[in-house]
Amino acid sequence: MGQLGKDFLWGGAVAAHQLEGAWQVDGKGISVADVMTAGDVNHQRGITDGVQPGNNYPNHEGIDFYHRYPEDIKLFAEMGFKSFRTSIAWTRIFPNGDETQPNEAGLKFYDDLFEECLKYDIQPVITLSHFEMPYHLVTEYGGWRNRKVIDFFLNFAETVFKRYRNKVKYWMTFNEINNQANYHSQFALFTNSGLQIQPGEDAEKVMYQAAHYELVASAKAVQIGKQINPDFKIGCMIAMCPIYPLTAKPEDVLKAERAMQTRYWFADVHCHGRYPEWLLQYQKNQHYDLDITADDLKELAAGTVDYIGFSYYMSFATKDNGETTLHYDEEHDLVPNPYVKASEWGWQVDSVGLRYVMNWFNDHYHLPEFIVENGFGAVDHVEADGQVHDSNRINYLRDHIIQMKKAVEIDGVDLIGYTPWGCIDLVSAGTGQMSKRYGFIYVDKQDDGTGNLARIKKDSFYWYQKVIATNGDVLE
Ligand code: BG6
Secondary structure (H helix, E strand, O other): OOOOOOOOEEEEEOOHHHHOOOOOHHHOOOEHHHHEOOOEOOEOOOEOOOOOOOOOOHHHOOOOHHHHHHHHHHHHHHHOOOEEEEEOOHHHHOOOOOOOOOOHHHHHHHHHHHHHHHHOOOEEEEEEEOOOOEHHHHHHHOHHHOOHHHHHHHHHHHHHHHHOOOOOOEEEEEOOHHHHHOOOOHHHHHHHHOOOOOOOOOHHHHHHHHHHHHHHHHHHHHHHHHHHOOOOEEEEEEEEOOEEEOOOOHHHHHHHHHHHHHHHHHHHHHHHOOOOHHHHHHHHHOOOOOOOOHHHHHHHHHOOOOEEEEEEOOOEEEOOOOOOOOOOOOOOOEEOOOOOEEOOOOOEEOHHHHHHHHHHHHHHHOOOEEEEEOOOOEOOOOOOOOOOOOHHHHHHHHHHHHHHHHHHHOOOOOEEEEOOEOOEOOOOOOOOOOOOEOOOEEEOOOOOOOOOOOEEEOHHHHHHHHHHHOOOOOOO
16 A cells, blocks of 8 residues: 655645736736736726726735745644745746846745745745736737747746756746636636637637647746756646546536546646647547647657646536537537535535546556645634634644545555645635635735734644645644
8 A cells, every 4th residue: 555655745836927916026027917907706807007006916915925935834844834825926037028038036935934934844835836927918919929038938947957967956837827718718818828808719629729739838948957956856737626427327428538638738748748639539520720849749748747747726617518520619518517515616625526537537647646635715804802713724634634545545646746826825815805715824915905014823733734744644
């Protein structure tokens, strides 16, 4: 039986734009996250034309991690973290994205942050692009629909690979690159790829083109990184929500298979270095004339990833709708699963699904895995005793860790680590709210921007401390 190794990377995960704040400090440029207003469970976040006065842009302040990180890293160390996943804000290094020379103040910030982690033997795990590309690349180049962005990204990647070659070992290229499979979602297209669809454009085709350029950029970055430090481990990052057939009806099963193919072909390219046959045929049937060159295909084959980083929060279900083309469309083809309960935000909680997807990834790609996000977004209350009693979060995480351990111990999955999402409360990516909290550490900041930013250890803080100390043996 396998087991969690003694070097298992227990830790937590965040992304620069959701907690750093300091959106204009030390030469930072405007990112796509800086033009997104706050929404809520019923209202999507707005995307404004540049930063417009009078709007609430929650990422501008975040939780002011930029100035408070020594205090926060110390709390992570107290929990026993072995790893801390964050991203490098591209706009701190290249404020507009298309400069040739980096911004030294931005580079220095991450030097200091990584030093602070290493001081406590916490390994930084770094995402290069996590929903925060320079806004200038959107307005001037149309985001990732433009091949030129590949070189801008590679300049950024090479700069940080070189600068942090002795401080960072684990990297990932594009966060949740496959979210944009839901090409109807303006949010997904904008945050993944800086895409704004023009009237009359075919959003699906634009997405396939942008994703191709990103995958080429990822494959080239992997190769550049390996030259800079052969010990680097460079992974992809996939948003994994398995899509089950609603019933055992063969047509439902077939539909679910196409749904999985549609959401996860990105992983095929990252891990196998080539496009799957069904997708090539689909693009041909659609008469999509994409800019995919023979050189691109060589790069994809040469730049496969070392491991699969993935997020897991929930599962989906789908059913046949009588179409022979099998086209899967995330906006219209999902149905509620009667066997699982949903969170206040409608996320279907399914811990067994975590074991399922770990097996699924293993069978498809035979690569090490890294669970780089998992967690429960919920409203927390500071009680009269000044504490936060978040048993719902503990229950969620415990159930998932139990399944994670089964996948390792019984099913033989090779797992590098586990970094629950939002280990300290931060701005929700999807809604821009503070009230959708994931942390082990509460932050006194509310949706309207009020609060003194004080940090409070929740019950889950002490629970997770015990989990790490016992390498996952004690989960009570
Ligand atoms: C993932 C993202 O989609 O899920 C994170 O990588 C995000 O950036 C997390 O914050 C949770 O989603 P949300 O919308 O609840 O913040």
